[in-house]
Amino acid sequence: MSTTTAPEFLIETRGTTREFGAYVVGIAHCRATGTPGFGLGDGTLRIGLDGAPSQVHRGAVLAIAADCRAGFLTGGDDGKLATTTDATTILGDYGNRWVEHVAAHPAGVRAAACGKMLHVLDGAGTPRKSLAHPSTVSGVDIDAKGKRLVASHYNGASMWFFAAKEDKPRVLEWKGSHGMVLFHPDGDHVVSAMQENTLHGWRLSDGQHMRMSGYPAKTKSMAFTAKGRWLATAGAESVVLLPFFGGGPMGKPPQELAGGDAVICTQIATHPDHEVVAAGFADGLVLVAEIASGKVLPIAPPGRGGISALAWHPKGHALAFGTEAGHAAVVDFSGR
């Protein structure tokens, strides 16, 4: 016979919680200071849990990323692209269309998806390209070297070179509506999450396709582990890990972590150094799991709204998260 005790959640001893009162759309950490920035549904950005709200967009922040060197790159439903450190600078104003996706790379590449266009700017804020797509861009990523961009859309994704003189995309075709898109750290794989609760992948070197189906919900969050061995994905009632080694993911079974409750995993963040994954669920549960051992560390209990944002500190010693109901927290793992 076993006795059940309530799990201890790390947030109780090592967490700091704040109530922001607006949907936490995304979290990024400043590349210069490591401070987390919280992009909110009321159009404000909070730099640090106790930072004063700064009204960077008129409606809602729709996307946030760590900007090239420092600060935060945000897109809003006011059609603007902004960068904020101490002050906010508007980098682009694209009219009535929402800026739904942003990405930035330390090499000095910034991208903002707005309707069918992907606007590409350099580190100085100079517009470099406006790339047209056959339908609305629904996901953006920049490769590990900062040389290529990929934009997902209906019936596939388009890959572009930042430095190309003539802009002609390599079109990765696959019928259907594609959402979030991601480069593998090795630069040879691109994976997208589709409308029909599946993932689709392309191996660029030989044009092979990968299909991963069986998710009960749409995958809205996914990330590769530090060295790219695993793709950790949301959209199931557990963390689903797809192996990108030993011939995988084709023909290799996925691994599942932290399943059991019939609640959908909504957010994933992979640790910057180790094969460790943080996961947030639709009921507000947050946990951290080690892939090799399957060991789970409970971080936050359910109850404060579905997890809508989750991010590791770039040094890996702290985890920040936020919920649809407007709660945000940082949990610090560092030795005391």
Next chain:
Amino acid sequence: MSDDQIPVTVLTGYLGAGKTTLLNRILSENHGRKFAVVINEFGELGVDNDLVVDADEEVFEMNNGCICCTVRGDLIRIIGGLMKRKGRFDGIIVETTGLADPAPVAQTFFADDEVKRAAKLDSVVTVVDAKNLPARLADTREAEEQIAFADLIILNKMDLVDEQGAREIEGRIRAINPWAQLIRSTKSDVPIASVLGREAFNLEKIVERVPDFLSGEDNHTHDTQILSCSFQAASPLDPERFNAWISQVLAVKGQDLLRTKGILAYANDDRVFAFQAVHMLADGDFIRPWKAGEERLSRIVFIGRDLNRPWLRRGFEACQADAPKTNYEAELARWGAPA
């Protein structure tokens, strides 16, 4: 259905019918409610509202094995985005272009799980121009579709037609869609309460708006492609028969069937069963007990193209529990494979 779901009203109608006038009236009236408005890029006039979203009307096919299941990809994204500012508006109004097929808009609210959780389709409101409708019906397919899909039809610009003309137009509309409510107006001056909060896709409301059934009458007029067929059955239906038959009809004919609605009396069951479908996407449930003294009639309306009226009537009638089994089997077999 949770109260958390934001109600969505879809506004359709031809360019110049008075759609934007209606939209601006809804927005400017002092009702204390705030709306997010999704407009199309070819909007006629300015829309005066805090929260206006430009949409591209991107129609996508869902790869779910259902050939006619198209959705509005832009709406999936827009509703997802609007949920990030939840609490700051009470409803969403989606305006479509006059050239839009309303089916993908409606199907978006049934086919995408996240949209379903966040929002519910309240109704499809179609504004038609009383004077120009006959011409529109003659030269476009969309004008008919918009009428066929509507829960509320606003017959606008009534000052431009006489009473006889108005009656003729109403007859044309009724032939296409007997279930919709019709309101006459001159400058889209209809009570806002009649436009919003209709819950037209709530199964429980279907029974409240049962039209006068003209069973046996052919509603097909000479120049319309879309027609409606209404049938009633006096004897209670066998639920298994009806399910198997309607599933087969929708699977084979779903592409041509725009809307199907029914109120059914099942044998050995004291509850009213309500049924609705948008193309192949169907939904049905028991909604309440039959009232004492209420006539337990089963009634169904099919709105669509190239409908084989005798087949539908005989099939529906064969679903009655007391109909001969051989009849039923023969009717079911008709729909065995697409012709």
